Amino acid sequence: MRYDTIIIGGGLAGLVSGIELARSGSRVAIISSGKSALHFCSGSFEFWSEGMAAVGSIAEHNPDHPYSKIDPKKIARYTEQTKDIFARAGMPLVGSAEANHLRLTPLGALKPAWLTMDEYVTFEAVGVSEYRSVVIVAIEGYLDFYPEFIAKGLEQMGLECHIREISLAEFNRLRQSATEMRAVNLSRTLKGSPLREFAQRVKALVEDEDLVLLPAIFGLGEERGLQIVEEIVGRKVKVAATVSASASGVRMQKRLTDAFQSLGGVFIGGDRVVGCTIDESRIVSLNTANHEEEEFVAENYILATGSFFGRGIVATPEEVYEPILGLDVVPQMARKEWYADDILDAQPFQKFGVATDSELHPMIDGRVVENLYAVGSILSGADAVKEGCGAGVVIATALMVAENILAYKHK
């Protein structure tokens, strides 16, 4: 099978670069084993938790950070491009390249974010709220949403909070299997008449509050679920993040995959790239577990297989390695240095990943693989947790590589 570009890994990194390339008319295939970290998306993407103003000087203080390879002048454009991709896929985002906004974590903390799905409640800054009072709606038997914690967070913002609970016959059916009362299952139930019934019950709870806050359980059973609820309730309705697999994340995976396919991209799911042929410093072809001797051939290849979670890099008791091509992984250090003792401290293993040159070409024994690029959380040098840069690194590197591939093509 022949393509212009083959992308290994169909998480956020693979899909964003795939969509950009397919949109420009390239023949692109994504090969992906299993589903990705997107399923746990909080509804928000982070770029740099210290603030967007600091983005220009990140490289200075962190020469090994993936951001040091990205031109800071391009970030405003990448931000608009990201919003455009998500809007076209039916999931509009709010946020800007100038300043972070605040998002609400499932535990009620207010954290800086770059872009957030517009269904989620966000604030411009601490103490700046367009709402006066809020009713936080809990669902009987649903344990992945913590109204009390969320109320504490919102009280800091000066909001008057009321917690009220509703139940729904359709949800009680799910409760028969205690572990399955999950955002994804609730969200699938909320369509047609149960959705309307749900909205009516919410409406009955609202007094004079100007905001209704629900757990993020919309969009799977009925794409327009939250809008329908808002129309019936007749008040501003927003959602807050839940824990465990998120309905928004599942929807993102699905909508981005659909968007990629509708641009003519080929998505080969449930398959694993297991080997490749390299000639000098170029990849000639890839092989996958399902397709056996069939060769996947392209001009360019993008490695977007993720970090430890996606198995883009793998740890054994002795070492950390990249399993497909045996790419150079940095930093190499003794196992006892991988972790900091206090789990709240920065963990060195978070920065593990493949080494790349300034154009994001990875290397084998110090030698660059010319037609291969690495994008996303497989890159070394970023600590997504401590620096709050997870999706920022993923999206910016994915867009940069797509842009470079297209630029070479036009030359």
Added chain:
Amino acid sequence: MKKQESRNISAGNFEQCTKCTICTVYCPMLEVNPFYPGPKQAGADGERYRLKEPKYYDEALRYCLNCKRCEVSCPSGVRIGDIIALARAKNSRGVPKLRDVLFANTDLVGSVATRVAPMLNRALESKPIRGAMDTLLAIDHRRILPRYAEEKFTTWFAKNALAEQSKYGRSVTYFHGCYANYNDPQLGKDLVKVLNAVGFGVRLMEGERCCGMTKIASGMLSQATADAKRNLAEIRREVGEGRRVIATSSSCAFALRDEYEHILGLDNHDVRSSISLATRFIYRQMERGNIKLAFRKDFKMRVAYHFACHIEKLGWSIYSTSLLRMIEGLELLLLPSQCCGMAGTYGLKRENYNYSQAIGESLFAHIESLGVDCVATDCETCKGQIEMSTSVKVLHPINILAEAIDVEATRKLNDLK
């Protein structure tokens, strides 16, 4: 350069589970049935308990469709469906019902049924008989059962095709399976038509048995193993003589390649990569320039492709869709990849009927909304389910290919007289 991945590999990779819950998002049964514990709990989580003490086996595991969509979604390579299927076969205390034995023995029942096909088909359509089957056999009276053919594919082949197959320079072996043989011989005939047109002779294996998928799904592993051993011996002979073995049914191909090893514990590594799917075989021959196809100028069709569960697990839908895309005059739409609810013989059983239809509901609505001439799929039981539940006809990609090609022009292109 490539290093050995991970040690501690156990049956089904169950210790690789990171408890991420992604599999639970893609399980069609969990979506409609609150009594089903779901792939995470029934699979890796439950296995820990069952290894400790078999009494932790939960009879609700019987709801599993064996669709393997959980496995396709798992980022950690846990063979969840296999773990469940094996736990079921090992622990289930229920004695198989007469009905389950009948459903599992598609080959035996098929060979009897084709002999009395006209009468049987009429009977299966009659209300009182369906009512009686519901009462006596727990086969849902609302279910439309597959019709049986009056002449088996193998009989037709022996009479009409066998003699000329040796005229072709190249040959390939066809594993027709029960469905093409007893229910839909046209599928086999169409495959012969296409392969002959591009210069391949078709061989059948005299000792072919049922692939065993229905027996595996009903936990009848010893019968499945007997069939499987016979099939492997037959396949080994064909492969030894340099032929590939191709199936039209994605579930047959999947059983021969993967279930034999993972569920029945048979070693098939020597022939596994020679077992393929008809669409994959044809596509790969085309890609290498070994064969060419010419299409009828007047052919027009708007088709929606349905991704059957086991072709998703094989990862081979790309061959069927690529082949359909090559057909001039064919407009291809892709349906969202989801289970239709049938899962082999699962949906035939009365106790599963409502779950089965609930799983497929959104797919059926989607199909109706598209205004297509037909749905294409590589799975025979999806065909039955979609035809029963929508107003749209379902064809195998090979049926469509056979209709679309210009046989004379194709033969010429391939230098045949």
